[in-house]
């Protein structure tokens with residue numbers, strides 16, 4: 001019957017062109033999680049969790065109207081799931097007016113780590129700043145205390161670089177220059193050469209990354225004397241595709257040469273081992289079931305035609321589990337107060353605070369790995385380090401920021417056979 005259903009709202013970026021259409025894989029993943037949660041007799045006993053969702057196209061305005069429609073149409077929603085940093089910023093800033101927790105499965109912007117602006121935001125997607133402790137760890141491991149930064153002028157990279165600069169200062173690492181560009185990196189790359197930059201941290205989206213790589217080739221800022229840090233979540237052959245379409249005037253061979261040896265950092269979104277997670281499934285079980293669901297929806301998975309957001313799908317699956325576990329905890333707590341989640345209304349601050357407290361302390365092993373939230377609602381995640389060796393990525397290791405533990409596989413290869421220097425060594429005549 002209707003009166004034992006708990007309703008949640010969902011805002012997924014599916015259509016449209018700009019930003020990230022990751023809802024294409026994340027909405028099916030959330031649906032899988034709802035099925036699994038509702039099968040569990042010990043979770044929300046006597047209740048069914050139901051998701052009402054619509055498409056934001058990763059547009060904040062459309063996301064806002066989807067949110068209003070979810071809130072102003074019955075049934076009463078208990079919280080909101082959302083994706084895309086721009087949409088999460090809008091939704092999370094407004095949601096507090098309805099005392100709603102917002103759980104973002106696809107938002108990397110560092111600006112969202114702000115309890116003043118977003119008092120009820122949690123995210124299973126880590127902030128882009130999660131790369132920075134890993135970058136520092138690698139700089140220290142290889143003895144590089146002189147680095148340069150090259151970034152695209154985008155909000156997410158500007159705030160990530162601010163965090164990186166602060167961490168470099170703390171660690172005694174000198175930033176010789178910070179270059180940024182809007183869409184043409186040639187001047188910025190030239191300035192790197194002028195400053196004799198050797199170890200360079202690059203922060204840009206994948207289309208800009210192809211332009212940077214070609215510029216590096218043309219200006220000879222690659223090879224045995226240079227180490228570039230790129231972002232690790234571009235598609236694997238990102239440096240060889242779309243060159244003509246995007247007017248990159250380097251051949252794929254030249255791009256491969258420039259790319260050889262670069263390092264990447266990325267947040268781990270798929271649990272790496274075959275442990276059974278809270279749902280009873282391993283990450284592999286989840287992947288196979290998600291693939292089946294996506295095939296049913298017409299994606300040609302067997303020819304690697306994946307929908308956008310496939311990488312982040314575990315984050316959406318685990319977001320629903322986090323909600324179910326938090327509601328379960330809240331139900332018990334409210335029962336003692338003679339209340340139930342069913343009677344939650346948008347003005348019921350006491351229940352909203354119970355839901356917030358429950359989610360804040362929720363921790364579990366999900367298909368995206370250990371799920372836990374910082375005091376800012378950020379996802380605490382492992383990162384992975386890879387290196388481009390002979391045109392394909394090789395795993396070099398993993399880093400756990402909370403325990404400051406670097407797992408290193410000793411597979412790195414340096415073009416000159418030894419670790420590149422972070423500066424020109426001037427030999428004093430004896």
Ligand SMILES: CC1(C)CO[C@@H](CC(=O)O)CN1
Pocket residue numbers: 019020022083084085086106107108109233312
């Ligand atoms: C790793 C990436 C691609 C970063 O952007 C996220 C989307 C966003 O932050 O808007 C999705 N995941």
